[in-house]
Amino acid sequence: MSASTRSIADLFAFDALIDDEERAIASTVADFGAKRLRPHVSQWFEDGTLPARDLALELGELGVFGMHLQGYGCAGTSAVSYGLACLELEAVDSGLRSFVSVQGSLAMFAIRAFGSDEQREEWLPRMAKGEAIGCFGLTEPDFGSNPAGMRTAAKRDGDDWILNGAKMWITNAPVADVAVVWAKTDLAEGARGVRGFVVPTDTPGFSAPEIKHKMSLRASITGEIVLEDVRLPASAMLPGVEGLxxxxxxxxxxxxxxxxxxxxxxxxxxxxxxxxxxxxxxxxxxxxxxxxxxxxxxxxxxxxxxxxxxxxxxxxxxxxxxxxxxxxxxxxxxxxxxxxxxxxxxxxxxxxxxxxxxxxxxxxxxxxxxxxxxxxxxxxxxxxxxxxxxxxxxxx
Missing domain, CATH: 1.20.140.10 (Butyryl-CoA Dehydrogenase, subunit A, domain 3)
Incomplete structure (x- = not known):
């Protein structure tokens, strides 16, 4: 570079728009990306894999999982700080930002916003640390942009719920410990329309086969979710929200x-x-x-x-x-x-x-x-x- 060359950030004076804490968070994530992620990401992409378990623990220690959420081991940062962390992660690879986004903004956010105290206490501290990986099951093989058409169904059986159906293109599903799954319920059974369920992935009838042969987001693990008579207790339902x-x-x-x-x-x-x-x-x-x-x-x-x-x-x-x-x-x-x-x-x-x-x-x-x-x-x-x-x- 010549002495007169200016960076893009310097040209636009981006630094003037962020405060010291936001700058420190962005710098920390960028440094982690440079030292831990960039040396390996092209190989992960070429191989179509990601060392999800190891990275989850490291990203948990970094504090980026659910970082914009309050309590339960989450950092409680500003939205801007979270956005800057996403920027630095995706500067390395979109798959890595997706890994963090699905964990924090989909699975953890759903449990934090709509879950019971018991659900929050069981899952959020472990997910914040990267000890448990989450996924989010909404998209179906035949219903992407129109989630109201979903066919996944939850039926009452005594005090339990029985889930049947399938979800598609679910980031983290093959390596997840818990899935937030959205399903239609029978209106006559006391629940209105679409409801969310917190599903441990070791529940009988739950499977998550990995989707291979992707040409995009290869440094990200993507799968289906297949639900075959998955029996859940009543306490598995997210109590805080009804409908889409x-x-x-x-x-x-x-x-x-x-x-x-x-x-x-x-x-x-x-x-x-x-x-x-x-x-x-x-x-x-x-x-x-x-x-x-x-x-x-x-x-x-x-x-x-x-x-x-x-x-x-x-x-x-x-x-x-x-x-x-x-x-x-x-x-x-x-x-x-x-x-x-x-x-x-x-x-x-x-x-x-x-x-x-x-x-x-x-x-x-x-x-x-x-x-x-x-x-x-x-x-x-x-x-x-x-x-x-x-x-x-x-x-x-």
């Missing part, structure tokens, strides 16, 4: 982390491309010295900067208790869409080297294909924003 409001509020928590996380992936791609262009010689001078390279870099830096500013604004709104679901949709739609465009453009700057795992760009690009569609597709977020602006529900 429960799982959708959990998804909103996870989407918030993506708003920040996607910018981490984009930043890593762009910085990689800038560094590469500074050393790659083309026609006797560095690639960085050409106008077309600099216009690409400038345009991408603008989108990273705007995306970070949007994420920070939404984070401050969330910390003030003023954020609305459609505002999270704004962040998720914009930042993921721009991140994947940046990853693809950076790949062109690296030429053939851009398709190898020696550099992170193609890995980020592949991962972002999944991030683009999970926790709500771009189209669903467009419709949520459209409904907020027009008042019309156009989902059907």
């Amino acid at each position: 409001r429960g799982p959708l509020s959990c998804l909103n928590e996870a989407r918030f982390g993506i708003v920040f996380g996607a910018i981490g992936a984009a930043r890593d791609c762009l910085q990689t491309a800038i560094d590469y262009a500074g050393t790659r010689e083309v026609f006797d001078k560095p690639l960085a010295g050409y106008q077309i390279t600099q216009t690409k870099v400038a345009d991408m830096a603008l989108e990273v900067g705007k995306g970070f500013l949007l994420a920070m604004h939404l984070g401050r709104q969330k910390d003030a208790g003023k954020i609305a679901p459609e505002q999270v949709s704004l962040g998720k739609l914009n930042n993921v869409r721009e991140a994947i465009a940046i990853a693809r453009e950076c790949r062109t700057l690296l030429g053939a080297n851009g398709i190898t795992l020696e550099y992170p760009v193609i890995r980020h690009a592949n991962n972002l294909e999944s991030v683009l569609t999970y926790e709500g597709t771009s189209e669903m977020h467009q419709l949520m924003i459209g409904k907020a602006l027009t008042g019309w529900d156009a989902f059907r």
Whole structure:
């Protein structure tokens, strides 16, 4: 790098937007990523695996699991601090941010927000430490964007519940100790519509076969959930919520982390491309010295900067208790869409080297294909924003 080179963060003066505690958290997570994760993540991606048990304990010690939740061993940080942690994790790999997000913003959040005291005390301290891994069962093989169509059913049998059904594309499922599973109940049985259940994965009838042959999020363990006459006590039901409001509020928590996380992936791609262009010689001078390279870099830096500013604004709104679901949709739609465009453009700057795992760009690009569609597709977020602006529900 030349002496006059400025970092993306420095160019936009990002540091002025965060306080000392937030800066320290982001730095700690970035340091963990640099020392523990980056040296291995390309191999994990190539092998299609993740040392989930070991990493869970290390991430628990780092304090990122459920870090924005209060009590039960959780750190109770601000939403912005959690977002910055997600940014630094996804700067390494989207699969690693997903691991933390599913644990904290889906499974732990559901138990913390809607669980009984007994459920919270049994699971949250262990999950915060990484001693227990959780997953979140909502999406089904035939119902993704329309969770109301779910077929997984919970039927009363005396004081117990019997669950039957299947869930699909469930992060952490094959290695999880506990699953938060959403199922339809019979209205005549005293429970209204969709309810959540805390399901230990060693319960008879529960299985979670791993999904193989993925070309995206390969450094993440994904599976199905199969429920065959899974018998649960009445105490397994989450008592604090009825209907789809429960799982959708959990998804909103996870989407918030993506708003920040996607910018981490984009930043890593762009910085990689800038560094590469500074050393790659083309026609006797560095690639960085050409106008077309600099216009690409400038345009991408603008989108990273705007995306970070949007994420920070939404984070401050969330910390003030003023954020609305459609505002999270704004962040998720914009930042993921721009991140994947940046990853693809950076790949062109690296030429053939851009398709190898020696550099992170193609890995980020592949991962972002999944991030683009999970926790709500771009189209669903467009419709949520459209409904907020027009008042019309156009989902059907």
